[in-house]
Amino acid sequence: xxxxxxxxxxxxxxxxxxxxxxxxxxxxxxxxxxxxxxxxxxxxxxxxxxxxxxxxxxxxxxxxxxxxxxxxxxxxxxxxxxxxxxxxxxxxxxxxxxxxxxxxxxxxxxxxxxxxxxxxxxxxxxxxxxxxxxxxxxxxxxxxxxxxxxxxxxxxxxxxxxxxxxxxxxxxxxxxxxxxxxxxxxxxxxxxxxxxxxxxxxxxxxxxxxxxxxxxxxxxxxxxxxxxxxxxxxxxxxxxxxxxxxxxxxxxxxxxxxxxxxxxxxxxxxxxxxxxxxxxxxxxxxxxxxxxxxxxxxxxxxxxxxxxxxxxxxxxxxxxxxxxxxxxxxxxxxxxxxxxxxxxxxxxxxxxxxxxxxxxxxxxxxxxxxxxxxxxxxxxxxxxxxxxxxxxxxxxxxxxxxxxxxxxxxxxxxxxxxxxxxxxxxxxxxxxxxxxxxxxxxxx
Amino acid sequence: xxxxxxxxxxxxxxxxxxxxxxxxxxxxxxxxxxxxxxxxxxxxxxxxxxxxxxxxxxxxxxxxxxxxxxxxxxxxxxxxxxxxxxxxxxxxxxxxxxxxxxxxxxxxxxxxxxxxxxxxxxxxxxxxxxxxxxxxxxxxxxxxxxxxxxxxxxxxxxxxxxxxxxxxxxxxxxxxxxxxxxxxxxxxxxxxxxxxxxxxxxxxxxxxxxxxxxxxxxxxxxxxxxxxxxxxxxxxxxxxxxxxxxxxxxxxxxxxxxxxxxxxxxxxxxxxxxxxxxxxxxxxxxxxxxxxxxxxxxxxxxxxxxxxxxxxxxxxxxxxxxxxxxxxxxxxxxxxxxxxxxxxxxxxxxxxxxxxxxxxxxxxxxxxxxxxxxxxxxxxxxxxxxxxxxxxxxxxxxxxxxxxxxxxxxxxxxxxxxxxxxxxxxxxxxxxxxxxxxxxxxxxxxxxxxxxxxxxxxxxxxxxxxxxxxxxxxxxxxxxxxxxxxxxxxxxxxxxxxxxxxxxxxxxxxxxxxxxxxxxxxxxxxxxxxxxxxx
Numbered sequence: 001x002x003x004x005x006x007x008x009x010x011x012x013x014x015x016x017x018x019x020x021x022x023x024x025x026x027x028x029x030x031x032x033x034x035x036x037x038x039x040x041x042x043x044x045x046x047x048x049x050x051x052x053x054x055x056x057x058x059x060x061x062x063x064x065x066x067x068x069x070x071x072x073x074x075x076x077x078x079x080x081x082x083x084x085x086x087x088x089x090x091x092x093x094x095x096x097x098x099x100x101x102x103x104x105x106x107x108x109x110x111x112x113x114x115x116x117x118x119x120x121x122x123x124x125x126x127x128x129x130x131x132x133x134x135x136x137x138x139x140x141x142x143x144x145x146x147x148x149x150x151x152x153x154x155x156x157x158x159x160x161x162x163x164x165x166x167x168x169x170x171x172x173x174x175x176x177x178x179x180x181x182x183x184x185x186x187x188x189x190x191x192x193x194x195x196x197x198x199x200x201x202x203x204x205x206x207x208x209x210x211x212x213x214x215x216x217x218x219x220x221x222x223x224x225x226x227x228x229x230x231x232x233x234x235x236x237x238x239x240x241x242x243x244x245x246x247x248x249x250x251x252x253x254x255x256x257x258x259x260x261x262x263x264x265x266x267x268x269x270x271x272x273x274x275x276x277x278x279x280x281x282x283x284x285x286x287x288x289x290x291x292x293x294x295x296x297x298x299x300x301x302x303x304x305x306x307x308x309x310x311x312x313x314x315x316x317x318x319x320x321x322x323x324x325x326x327x328x329x330x331x332x333x334x335x336x337x338x339x340x341x342x343x344x345x346x347x348x349x350x351x352x353x354x355x356x357x358x359x360x361x362x363x364x365x366x367x368x369x370x371x372x373x374x375x376x377x378x379x380x381x382x383x384x385x386x387x388x389x390x391x392x393x394x395x396x397x398x399x400x401x402x403x404x405x406x407x408x409x410x411x412x413x414x415x416x417x418x419x420x421x422x423x424x425x426x427x428x429x430x431x432x433x434x435x436x437x438x439x440x441x442x443x444x
Numbered sequence: 445x446x447x448x449x450x451x452x453x454x455x456x457x458x459x460x461x462x463x464x465x466x467x468x469x470x471x472x473x474x475x476x477x478x479x480x481x482x483x484x485x486x487x488x489x490x491x492x493x494x495x496x497x498x499x500x501x502x503x504x505x506x507x508x509x510x511x512x513x514x515x516x517x518x519x520x521x522x523x524x525x526x527x528x529x530x531x532x533x534x535x536x537x538x539x540x541x542x543x544x545x546x547x548x549x550x551x552x553x554x555x556x557x558x559x560x561x562x563x564x565x566x567x568x569x570x571x572x573x574x575x576x577x578x579x580x581x582x583x584x585x586x587x588x589x590x591x592x593x594x595x596x597x598x599x600x601x602x603x604x605x606x607x608x609x610x611x612x613x614x615x616x617x618x619x620x621x622x623x624x625x626x627x628x629x630x631x632x633x634x635x636x637x638x639x640x641x642x643x644x645x646x647x648x649x650x651x652x653x654x655x656x657x658x659x660x661x662x663x664x665x666x667x668x669x670x671x672x673x674x675x676x677x678x679x680x681x682x683x684x685x686x687x688x689x690x691x692x693x694x695x696x697x698x699x700x701x702x703x704x705x706x707x708x709x710x711x712x713x714x715x716x717x718x719x720x721x722x723x724x725x726x727x728x729x730x731x732x733x734x735x736x737x738x739x740x741x742x743x744x745x746x747x748x749x750x751x752x753x754x755x756x757x758x759x760x761x762x763x764x765x766x767x768x769x770x771x772x773x774x775x776x777x778x779x780x781x782x783x784x785x786x787x788x789x790x791x792x793x794x795x796x797x798x799x800x801x802x803x804x805x806x807x808x809x810x811x812x813x814x815x816x817x818x819x820x821x822x823x824x825x826x827x828x829x830x831x832x833x834x835x836x837x838x839x840x841x842x843x844x845x846x847x848x849x850x851x852x853x854x855x856x857x858x859x860x861x862x863x864x865x866x867x868x869x870x871x872x873x874x875x876x877x878x879x880x881x882x883x884x885x886x887x888x889x890x891x892x893x894x895x896x897x898x899x900x901x902x903x904x905x906x907x908x909x910x911x912x913x914x915x916x917x918x919x920x921x922x923x924x925x926x927x928x929x930x931x932x933x934x935x936x937x938x939x940x941x942x943x944x945x946x947x948x949x950x951x952x953x954x955x956x957x958x959x960x961x962x963x964x965x966x967x968x969x970x971x972x973x974x975x976x977x978x979x
Contacts, residue, residue, distance in 0.1 A: 122838035272839045273832050280829055283818045290776065290815055291830045291883070292801035350820065 012344055015392055016359050016366075023370045037373060044252055050365035051254035052077075052320070054358070055313040056329075057336040058261045059306030061357045062269070064340050066302050067282045067349025068195065068202035072209035073310040073336060074329030076187050079217035080314020084180045085228035085324025086220070087171035089235045095220045097171075100179040101163045107182040108159045113152025120147065173239050176318075181311035187213055188307015192300035210333070217326035228324040243319030254316045258361075261309060266354040274298065282349025338385070339364055342392040363388065470495045470659050471516070471628060476525035478511055485511040486523070487683045493628065496657045498650060500664070500674035500691070504703055504902035507680040509663050513630050516661070517549035518542030529628070548626035550617045552633040556605055563588035563601035566620045591619040595649050611642030611762075618649065629653065630661045635669060636900055639762030640928070647673055665902065666929065667696055679703055700903060723922040724750040724773070724805075724891050725786040731765075731772050733779035742768050744947045745783065750891065750922040755913065757937030758926045759962050764943040766926040767810060770893040773924075774800045774807040787891070801830060806884035810895040810926075812873075816880040819869040823861055824850035826868050827883045834887070853882035857912065874905020881912065892916060894925045898932060910936065930959050942966050 027037030036042055056073045063070045086096035120143045159178065166175040187209060194205040221228060232241045247253050269275035277298045280288040289295050310329075318324050343360030345352025364385065371381050471493040478486045486508045493499050503509045514520045516527065518536030527534050529545055536542045539549075556565045563585045564571075572580040572587070588601035597615055605613060614634055621629055631650075635643045650673060654660055664670055670677060671691060678688040679702040686702045687694075694702075731743040743765050750756050758766045771777035773785055775794035785792055787803050794800045800807070809815040818826055828835075828846035835845045850864040857878040861871060868879055877897065884892065894913070898906045913936060917923055927933050933940060940952045942965035949965040 119838070125837050271841055273836050273841055274839060276825075276829070276832055276841060280818060280821075280825075283820055284814070286815045287818055288829075290774075290797050290807065290809060292797040292833075293829070294796075294798055350818075 011395065012356055012359055015342075015363055015395075019363055019366050019370070023366055023373075026370065027373055037370065042369065042373075044246070044255070046362070046365045046369045047255035047258070048252035048320075049369070050361045051252070051258040052313045052316055053332065053335050053339060053364070054258040054361040055261055055309045055316070056306075056332055057339040057357050057361050058258075058265055058354060059302075059309035060333070060336040061340050061343070061345055061352070061354055062265065062278060062302045063202070063306050064337070064345050064347060065269070065278050065282045065349055065352060066299055067285065068299065068302065069206060069337070069347070070188075070191065070303060070306045071203065071206040071333050072187065072191060072213055073306060074332035074334075075210045075213035075217065076184050076307055076310040077314045077317065077329035077332055078326045079187070079213045079220070080180045080184045080311040081317045081324035081328040082217045082221045082228060082326055083183055083324070084176045084315045084318045085230050087166075087176050087179060088230050088237065088240060088318070089170060089228060091168060091170050093167060095222075097163075097167045097179075099220070100183055101160070101167065103186050104163050104179040104182040105156050105160045107185055108178070109152045109156030111152075112155035113148040116148040116151040117144065120144070170237060172237050173242060176240075176315055177312075180315050181308050184311025184314065185304055185308040188304045188310070189300070191307065192303030195303060196296040196300050214326055221324075221326055226325070230318055230322045230324065232322070240319060243316060254320060257312060257316060261312075262354050262358050265305075269353060274301070278302065279350055282346075282351070284350070335364070338389050342389055360392075363392075468495050469493065470530060472526075472528045473512075473516065474526045474528075476512065476515060476523055476527065478515060478520060478523040484683050486515075488525075489680065489683070489685045491678060491685070491688075493659045493661060494676075495627075495659055496654050497675040498654050498660045498662055498673055500662050500670040500677040501680065502663070502667075502670065502677055502699060502703055503680035504904060507703070508683040509680055510632065511683075512680070513549060513632055513661065513663070516542070516628075517547055517630055519549070543624050543626075546625060546627035547630065548621035548624050548628070549630040550614075550621060550632065550634060552636060554613055554617055556613060556616060556620075558604075558606035560605060561602050562592070562599055562605055562608070562616055562619075565605050565616055566591065566601075566623050568620075570623075587623070588619070591622055594622065595619055596645070609642070609763075611638045611646070614638065614642075614646065615649065622653075626658065628659045628661070632663055633665065633900070634662070635664055635666065641761060643669070665900065667699055667903075668931070670699075671696060703903060720752040720754065720920070721788075722749045723752050723788055724924075725789075726750075726769075726773065726783070727786075728783035729769065729772055729785065730782035731768055731777055731779050732782075733777075739780075742779065742946050743772065746941075746943075746948045747783075748941055748948075748951065750924060752890070752920045752922050753917050755917050755923045755925060755936050755938050757933045757940040758924060758943060759933050759940050760943030760966050762928070763945075764966065765946040766943055767895055769943075770807055770895055770924065770926060774805060774893060776807070801887060804888070804890035805893065806887060806889035806891070807893040808877075808880050808884060808895060808897060810899065812876055812880050817868050817876060819867070821868060822865050823854060823859070823868055823871075823879055824864040826879050827853050827864075827886055830883055831886050849886050850882075853886055856885075857882050858908070872901075872905070874901040874908070877901055877905070877909060878912075881909075885916075889921065891922045892924070894923065896927055897925065898927070898929070906932075930962070933962070934959065 023037040024035060027035050030036055030039075056077060060070055060073060083096045083100055086094055087100060090096070124143065163175060163179060166172060171179065191202075191206055191209050194200050195202050198205070218226070229235070230240070232238050243253050245253055247256055251259075269278060277288070277293045277295075280291070280293060281295050281298055285295060314324075314328070317328055321328075339360035340352070340357050341347060341360070342363060343352065343356025343358070345356055367384060367388065368378075368381050371378075371384065469492050471491075473489065473491040475488045475490065476486055477484065477488055489508070489512060491512065501509050501512065511520065515523050518539045518541050521535075521537050527536075529547070534542075534545055536545070536547075542549075557568065560568070563581075566588050567584050572583045574580045585601045592599055592601060595615055595618060597612065597619070599608065599612060599616075605616065608616070618629075634646060638646060647669075650660060650662070654675075662670070662674060674691050676688065676690055677694060677699065679686045679699060681703060726749075727747045729743055729746040730741065732739045732741050734740075746765075746769055748756065758769060760766050768777055772781050773794065775796045785794065787805065792799075792803055794803065794805065797807070813819060818829070824847055827850040831849060832841060832846060835842050835849070847864060853859075854861065854864055859871075859875050859878045859882070861875060868876055871879065881894075881897070897913070898909050901909070910932075913923060913925070925933075925936055927936070934957055937957065938954050940954075940957050940962060942949050942952065942962055944966050952961055952965075
């Protein structure tokens with residue numbers, strides 16, 4: 001039974017193992033007899049391929065954990081590619097720099113101020129973290145307001161100086177990496193604001209943003225469906241090539257961004273109060289609110305981060321495909337949601353995590369790699385993707401443990417197991433909870 | 445089945461008067477046993493039901509009441525033992541089977557569709573049809589009308605169920621059962637969500653049904669109610685039958701003893717705290733909420749003071765504004781709040797639970813499953829949740845401190861669990877309630893607001909919660925308790941604030957507080973009314 005439990009607990013990774021096995025077994029060989037699928041180059045290439053979806057799925061995971069959804073990430077990323085490409089290739093005050101520079105100044109100023117305040121608060125709190133209610137930490141105006149404000153102002157001035165100096169010559173790598181995500185973050189902030197303060201359905205808010213961000217992107221690009229090509233070395237700085245290179249010849253740079261995001265936000269979800277609040281809100285928003293959690297703040301932050309990550313993904317897209325275009329992210333939001341869901345995160349919120357999303361993203365990446373190695377039509381890939389989504393979710397909902405318990409039960413009793421008492425995991429969570437209660441009631 | 449159901453509708457209104465109640469036995473269950481995953485929920489239980497009697501089924505949570513009722517109603521099909529109805533063996537394979545045989549069950553959680561009309565709900569899945577396709581709405585509404593009239597309900601069959609009060613919805617469930625021509629009606633905790641006047645109406649209907657010859661199996665946690673209503677009582681404990689007797693042969697104490705298996709007298713409490721410092725002062729509290737008809741005043745100027753170590757009870761009928769007082773103080777009431785609230789002498793306009801928390805105010809809400817707990821989380825996570833901000837630094841969780849906090853609470857409240865890693869969903873109601881209280885005690889509050897702290901939990905756990913409340917008051921907390929149960933109110937409160945239709949009608953000191961005095965103040969228009977629980 002222990003083995004079964006282990007199997008059930010690690011079921012998330014079995015899909016990954018299976019797909020790797022399939023890949024290794026069906027892979028064509030090189031002339032020297034080496035397995036192409038298992039070659040280092042191929043595997044790192046898969047990582048590179050999934051990085052953009054992966055980054056977006058990371059943000060999506062947090063939003064979904066909170067019981068929300070962000071449909072706008074694809075469009076926001078498309079918008080980001082346009083901004084990034086324009087900043088790289090067009091000097092002077094274009095639509096991109098007119099929007100981007102103030103956004104970067106405002107966002108970095110605010111971010112530094114908030115960070116400073118957060119750190120000062122933490123310092124004031126002292127080391128004593130004994131249990132129980134504590135007196136509220138009241139920071140003196142100097143520490144609570146003036147010092148953060150000053151630091152924020154310094155940051156804002158520094159960023160303003162830096163970005164304005166870049167406007168005249170074209171933007172460099174650092175410049176686009178700073179400005180583009182800041183703009184995307186602001187779009188995420190609008191999502192968050194409408195969801196939290198407007199009390200609107202996340203689905204509808206982000207749907208509206210999905211449509212309007214595409215519109216803004218097209219307006220920014222200048223003409224409908226315009227593609228802004230980026231030729232590093234001729235119309236853009238050669239240094240931008242860095243974002244598609246191999247870092248020290250070990251990992252593709254985009255995948256470094258992806259891995260760092262997964263680890264960083266995974267740690268945030270696991271080890272910080274923010275993460276705990278996210279799960280609590282997703283699990284039962286009403287109880288979370290009554291527990292004194294500032295639900296709005298947490299939700300707002302999640303949409304903000306989702307936008308930010310979509311913005312970074314946009315920069316990586318430009319580096320990867322050497323162009324920015326408004327519809328670069330069409331369908332990306334659905335890929336991201338699919339990866340999150342097959343990673344075991346519940347669309348109802350409160351259950352799941354980034355480890356699952358990482359696996360989900362990799363499963364899709366490996367799948368298309370295998371099919372490409374076999375020269376299989378890309379439309380077949382779509383079909384396979386659909387099947388995998390349904391398959392994994394089926395396995396996840398009927399947890400392996402329960403399937404086994406049911407099988408053992410029916411064997412030992414010689415009758416078909418009562419599906420209701422043997423398999424509470426198939427019920428929606430509220431019913432399930434009631435079920436678990438009743439069963440205990442009866443059994444105790 | 446469809447045809448049969450439709451045929452019945454025609455003479456639903458006339459099922460009354462099947463003759464005078466006789467002592468003839470309608471249902472016999474012999475040596476019924478049932479186990480879940482190897483644990484015996486019922487063991488060799490004998491049970492019989494007479495035509496036209498109200499038979500109360502009593503027992504603590506987990507005693508096997510629900511299991512027995514579900515077996516009788518065909519919900520559980522696999523059990524050992526014999527069940528005969530009218531002498532004929534009844535082996536139901538499903539609820540539909542049981543309904544065919546005239547057995548209907550009304551679950552504690554209502555099985556109705558809020559967005560549908562009353563008539564639609566009554567005949568859901570059994571709608572009278574025209575030419576087998578179209579729903580015959582006129583016939584359905586007429587039939588529903590007859591049923592509602594029989595229950596003495598002044599509700600239009602076309603009204604949307606969600607617009608009815610909980611008590612009325614309950615009666616719609618009964619109408620639904622009657623539409624099945626039920627001869628045996630099983631009612632699982634029908635009064636747990638009802639106000640006293642709604643209870644009174646329900647009791648009237650139950651008596652009338654039994655006079656009509658319907659046999660009723662009835663469960664409730666309120667013993668007074670059972671003493672009042674039942675003809676016979678069967679007590680279950682740990683899946684076995686302890687006793688079956690006429691209600692006249694058993695005292696309240698004997699029933700409790702049979703349920704709990706030991707004598708349990710509620711502890712009395714003498715000391716009050718008249719000279720302690722005022723921790724909470726509420727003055728001219730008003731609350732307006734925006735409804736479909738515009739702004740409506742829910743609270744009309746409530747004023748009281750709460751001293752450290754004092755227990756203030758808030759009494760009133762359902763809808764009198766009791767919960768709204770607590771929610772206004774805690775900053776979660778919907779609407780516009782007026783008046784002043786002072787905590788420890790300082791004016792406090794609490795606008796959110798986060799602020800309440802900082803000021804040391806805690807609210808244990810009425811609905812522990814929906815609003816109090818994260819059922820899918822562990823005990824530890826639930827208890828620590830309001831405190832993790834305070835025990836962390838730089839936003840990093842202090843896992844060891846969280847666990848220590850939870851372990852300490854579990855010990856202090858003697859929660860029965862396998863460990864702090866147990867999921868709260870798998871705890872019994874009483875232990876879940878302790879977790880909700882514990883998660884707030886962990887924040888070291890000065891003021892504890894309790895809304896129906898013992899709703900739906902068994903009597904043993906109730907007494908433990910009472911003892912806990914007394915302990916907390918002795919430690920100097922100011923406690924406000926809202927409760928619908930009169931014995932609980934009189935037992936706990938040092939003073940009782942009585943509400944009637946949003947107005948404060950008086951504050952009674954413990955020595956003047958009697959059931960009659962409270963009722964006089966709580967009843968609209970000063971008329972006396974029967975209360976949910978008599979002493």
